[in-house]
Amino acid sequence: MLKYITSILAFLVCSISVAQEDSEEITVVKEETAAVVKDTLLPGKDNYGLRIGLDLSKPIRMLLEKDYQGFEVVGDFRISKKFYLAAELGNETKTVDDDQLNFTTEGSYLKVGFDFNAYENWFGMQNSIFVGLRYGYSTHKQTLNSYRIYIDDTHLENPNNLEFAPGTEFSSLNAHWIEAVAGIKVELYTNIYLGFSLRLNRLISTKEPDNFQNLFIPGFNKVTTDNNVGAGFNYTISYSIPIYKKSKKKKEEEEEVE
Incomplete structure (x- = not known):
């Protein structure tokens, strides 16, 4: 038992x-x-930070044009889901040789503004199809290398009163303009982006010497007598530096789930 x-x-x-x-x-x-x-x-969190890089079109242009030198640093900072603060800082030297004038323009420029990203990214992505606006400012100087006087000279207000000797330098020149931007940015590798944008400029004001004109403005490009509109482009490679993360709003999460 x-x-x-x-x-x-x-x-x-x-x-x-x-x-x-x-x-x-x-x-x-x-x-x-x-x-x-x-x-x-x-809730998901998106990276917010500084993206900084270089305009590759400038060194490419230097290889193709012997009378051109330039560089440009580009950057943007994400402030919301769709909006980025953006800026470009650069320097250009350009010698123009036409039938009447040979001159060299040298100076620096700054563009500041914003970009709006119209592309709907998956979570964690920061690719862009964007439009934007910039305010541009240039400070530069021009050197008159040589000239020929013609009666129908379109570059000078009064060709008979030209008193400048070859080698004359005009300093303390500047220009202000507005620039519309449209482009794309794609992440090639982690935090490395390749971008391309088109630029349309409208000159607001410019300081130029008496009896002479700003025919080339750094950052703006070529200027003509009868037209204050210019155009350009840039081709950039940049690196994104994550600074902080921000939680996604409930509405954004619901939209992604749907």
Whole structure:
């Protein structure tokens, strides 16, 4: 009789032990499942930071044009889901040789403004199809290398009163303009972006010497006598530096789920 009682007690102890182990395993699985569900339900976070790079069109142009030198640094900073603060800083030297004048323009420029990204990215992506606006300012100088006087000279207001000798330098010149921008930026590798944009400029005002004109403005490009509109483009490579993360709004999360 004692033998049977001992056997029954041993069986019960083993059963209780196994049941406890199974219970602990189920509890761990439930906790892990709950953690996964909790992580899944957490609001997504987007990277916000500074993207900085170079305009590759400038060195390419230097290879193709012997009378041109220039460089440009580009950058943007994400301030919301769609909007970026943007800026370009550069320097250009250009010698123009036409039938009447040979002159060299040298100076620096700054463009500041914003970009609006119209592309709907997947979570974690920051590709762009954007439009934007810039205010441009240039400070530069011009050197008159040589000239020929014609009666129908379109570059000079009064060709008979030209008193400048070859080598004359006109300094402290400047220009202000508005620039409309449209382009794309694509992430090639992690945080490395390739971009292309077209620019349409409208000259607002310019400081120029008496009896002479700003025929080339750094950052703006060529200027003609009867037209204050210019155009250009840039081809950029840039690197994004994540600075902080921002939780997505509930409405944005619901739109992605839909």
